[in-house]
Amino acid sequence: MSPLFLVAALLAQAPTAAEAPSPSRLSVTAAYLGEEFFHPGGQLGLEYVVARHTWLSLVAGANLGGFVHYRYVTGLYLDAALGARATTASGFVVELLGDVGSLHLFPDGPVYQVPSAGGAPVQVANLGRPAFRFGGTLGLGADLARTKLEWPLSLTLRLGAFGETDFRGTAQAHPEALLCLAWQLR
Amino acid sequence: MEEQLIGDSIRPGSTRLLWLALLLGLLGSAGCQTEGDYFFLERDGAVMPIWVRGNVDSRTLLLMVHGGPGDSAQWYIESQAFKALEARYGVAYWDQRGSGTSQGAPPASTFTVDEYVGDVDAVVKLLRARHPIDRLFVIGHSWGGFLATAWLLDPAHQVGVHGYVMMDGGFDLAHGFELARQYIAQYAQAQVDAGVDVENWKAALAWATQNPPPPVDKDSLTRLSLYVAAVRGYQWNATGSEITFERLFLSPLDIFAYLKNQTEALSHYDLAGLDLTAQMSAILVPTLITWGRHDGILPVALAQQAYDALGTAPQGKSVVVFEDSAHSPYAEEPDRWLEAVTTFIDAR
Numbered sequence: 192m193s194p195l196f197l198v199a200a201l202l203a204q205a206p207t208a209a210e211a212p213s214p215s216r217l218s219v220t221a222a223y224l225g226e227e228f229f230h231p232g233g234q235l236g237l238e239y240v241v242a243r244h245t246w247l248s249l250v251a252g253a254n255l256g257g258f259v260h261y262r263y264v265t266g267l268y269l270d271a272a273l274g275a276r277a278t279t280a281s282g283f284v285v286e287l288l289g290d291v292g293s294l295h296l297f298p299d300g301p302v303y304q305v306p307s308a309g310g311a312p313v314q315v316a317n318l319g320r321p322a323f324r325f326g327g328t329l330g331l332g333a334d335l336a337r338t339k340l341e342w343p344l345s346l347t348l349r350l351g352a353f354g355e356t357d358f359r360g361t362a363q364a365h366p367e368a369l370l371c372l373a374w375q376l377r
Numbered sequence: 378m379e380e381q382l383i384g385d386s387i388r389p390g391s392t393r394l395l396w397l398a399l400l401l402g403l404l405g406s407a408g409c410q411t412e413g414d415y416f417f418l419e420r421d422g423a424v425m426p427i428w429v430r431g432n433v434d435s436r437t438l439l440l441m442v443h444g445g446p447g448d449s450a451q452w453y454i455e456s457q458a459f460k461a462l463e464a465r466y467g468v469a470y471w472d473q474r475g476s477g478t479s480q481g482a483p484p485a486s487t488f489t490v491d492e493y494v495g496d497v498d499a500v501v502k503l504l505r506a507r508h509p510i511d512r513l514f515v516i517g518h519s520w521g522g523f524l525a526t527a528w529l530l531d532p533a534h535q536v537g538v539h540g541y542v543m544m545d546g547g548f549d550l551a552h553g554f555e556l557a558r559q560y561i562a563q564y565a566q567a568q569v570d571a572g573v574d575v576e577n578w579k580a581a582l583a584w585a586t587q588n589p590p591p592p593v594d595k596d597s598l599t600r601l602s603l604y605v606a607a608v609r610g611y612q613w614n615a616t617g618s619e620i621t622f623e624r625l626f627l628s629p630l631d632i633f634a635y636l637k638n639q640t641e642a643l644s645h646y647d648l649a650g651l652d653l654t655a656q657m658s659a660i661l662v663p664t665l666i667t668w669g670r671h672d673g674i675l676p677v678a679l680a681q682q683a684y685d686a687l688g689t690a691p692q693g694k695s696v697v698v699f700e701d702s703a704h705s706p707y708a709e710e711p712d713r714w715l716e717a718v719t720t721f722i723d724a725r
Contacts (some may be wrong), residue, residue: 224537229626262415262426262629263478298424298480299629302417312499312506315419320482357482359475359641364633 201272215343216240222349224258224372226266232258236272238373248276254290261299268294268324276330282337284347286330292325294355325362326353328369336375343375410628420499421492423474424481426629427500429508430454430470431463436511437722438467438504439542443499444519447642449477451630453518455621458711458718467508471500473524473571474476475642478630488525488645496526501608505537512539514722519675519704522546529660530715539725540663542718544702545672548683549652556676557610558600561585564608564673598648602674610673613703657686663693665721667714669702695721 217239224232229342234256242249250273257267270292277285305312332347349369356362393491413430428451429438439462443450450470453459462468472479474496475488504510515538517525526548528534529541547553562585568578581604605611625632664687668680680696687694697717699706 212616227626227631228605260629261430262410263631263634264480296480298417298426300415300417300426302419302424303503304419304503304719307495312503320480324466361637363637 215377216243217376218252218345218373219376220252220371220373222256222369224256225368226258226260227366228368230258230260230263232256232266234369234371235274238272246278246280250274250276250286250288254292259299263299264319265299266294266296266297268292270324270326278334278337280337282334284330284332284334284345286332286347286348286349287327288330288351289323289327290353292324294322294353295319295321295357321358322355324353324355326367327351328364328367330369330371332371343377345373345375347373348373384477387500388617405567410623415629416503416507417480417693417720418496418499418503419481420474420496421487422481422483423476423479423496423681425479425496425500426472426477427503428454428629429471429504430465430467433467433470435466436509437465437514438469438508438510439510439513439514439516439667439722440469440471440501440504442471442515442517442521442525443473443477444547445476445639446473446646446648447476447639448520449630449635451477452630453707455624456708456711459706461711461715462718466514466722467510469500469504472714473642475645476638478502478634479638480634481669489640490524490651493524494528494531497524501534503616509580510537512725513537514540514542514720516542516593516718517546518543518544518707520547523548523550523651523653526657526660528654529662530653530697531663532659535660535662538662540665540721541660542665542667542721543665543683544714545669545675546666546679546683547648547651547675548657548686549651549654549679550648550675551650553653553675553679554598554601556576557605557674559583560610560673560676561608562606564610565604606674608673609671609703611704612709613671613701614709638704654682654686657683658688661688661690661693661725663721664689664695665717666694666696667706668698669704669706669709670698670700674704 220236220238222234224234227234234254236252236254237253238250240248241251252272254270259265270290272288272290274286274288297317301314302317303312304315327349328349330347330349332345334345335342349371352364352366354362354364413428416424416663435606440452441453447470474483487680515525523541536669562582565578565582569575666680666683670678678700684696702709
């Protein structure tokens with residue numbers, strides 16, 4: 192489906208203000224995170240609808256998450272997100288989100304040093320390395336509050352990537368997938 | 378009743394999604410490569426992974442020193458030859474600083490031969506501390522053949538090393554690249570004479586026969602590498618891709634870090650200035666030199682040069698040339714390479 196067709200379909204289905212339900216602005220989110228799709232992790236967050244114009248919303252949020260890339264790194268992050276979300280009357284959701292934050296990466300295994308003056312190798316504290324995180328996702332999902340169920344939930348599959356910088360003078364890409372459940376607070 | 382209705386309505390979609398999430402989680406965790414002993418060496422800003430696999434109970438350990446600079450030892454793991462080596466011996470795969478899937482933030486000032494040699498020494502000490510090793514062998518491939526040779530130049534490092542396997546080793550990169558240029562010229566001339574893709578091969582011939590040849594700077598190294606690939610100088614017979622689903626998504630190797638590291642590590646070296654030939658008489662350990670006949674980046678003439686330069690007694694060193702291989706005989710003729718290496722190891 193081309194983007195133009197998608198936009199046209201969204202416009203055709205855009206409900207009037209009177210038709211649309213009036214969901215809460217604040218949501219709690221929980222997500223399964225797959226760093227490079229298959230390295231498991233999770234994310235918890237809060238999301239707030241900053242502005243809403245019929246079917247289009249401007250959303251902002253904050254997330255705390257982590258993942259384990261087995262035997263490479265364990266990552267923890269805290270980020271702030273901002274993006275746009277289009278929701279049809281039937282509850283179909285398309286969203287584009289960007290985020291920036293702080294990422295800390297720990298080598299996933301014991302770390303040793305070998306004293307240069309001689310002596311036995313010693314295991315040292317795994318302090319990891321701090322990094323700046325920036326990323327973006329494209330999401331597709333369903334807002335169940337817009338369906339006849341009227342559940343205050345939405346379920347979204349987000350695909351995208353985040354960058355880790357500084358890495359060798361620039362950034363390292365980490366593709367990611369998130370299966371995100373959002374609970375709209377009343 | 379309403380709850381039941383809602384439950385029935387929502388179940389099909391949500392169940393699928395829950396299964397999907399569960400599947401992703403299981404794939405991500407259960408599919409990971411958990412075998413062996415995996416740990417990191419932190420040294421002068423670099424955090425380097427070391428993966429010890431295979432039959433460590435044999436108390437014979439092979440340290441794999443990978444090529445590059447910037448490549449990863451973990452590429453060798455899936456090869457038939459190294460799987461067979463692991464069945465007999467322990468094999469340690471170490472990713473060098475700023476290479477493969479290494480981490481940390483090593484400063485540019487640490488990308489020196491001395492620093493890398495110090496890393497090898499620390500790796501060996503760490504391996505000896507974590508595993509009982511009666512016999513230690515070092516395998517150096519390509520750039521790893523330079524690095525392992527450089528480490529062995531110190532007689533103190535040779536103590537406790539039972540043998541060295543140099544595979545298409547870059548101990549004299551200056552001469553090696555000049556030989557590579559000649560190899561490209563010969564191959565290109567043959568293609569022109571045969572009327573094959575004449576314009577392109579004429580361009581390759583012109584580049585390779587410039588007299589005097591241009592200095593081997595980074596740009597010409599890139600060009601050299603492209604032509605070597607074109608003349609099948611890295612891989613004589615296509616042996617299939619090393620990039621598998623498991624490698625990309627379930628192994629410790631992070632492909633994005635690997636690609637970034639590879640570029641970075643290469644940028645730090647003046648490879649063309651590296652030549653250990655005159656110092657190699659200090660190496661006295663038993664050495665097996667294996668080389669691919671069609672190696673285009675480090676041509677086979679270097680094998681005899683290495684043999685002559687080593688201080689090892691004639692009965693302790695030998696050359697085996699693999700007639701159907703280019704730069705990586707372990708991948709192109711695994712059975713023959715394996716036989717040569719295991720015969721060498723088991724004799725010591």
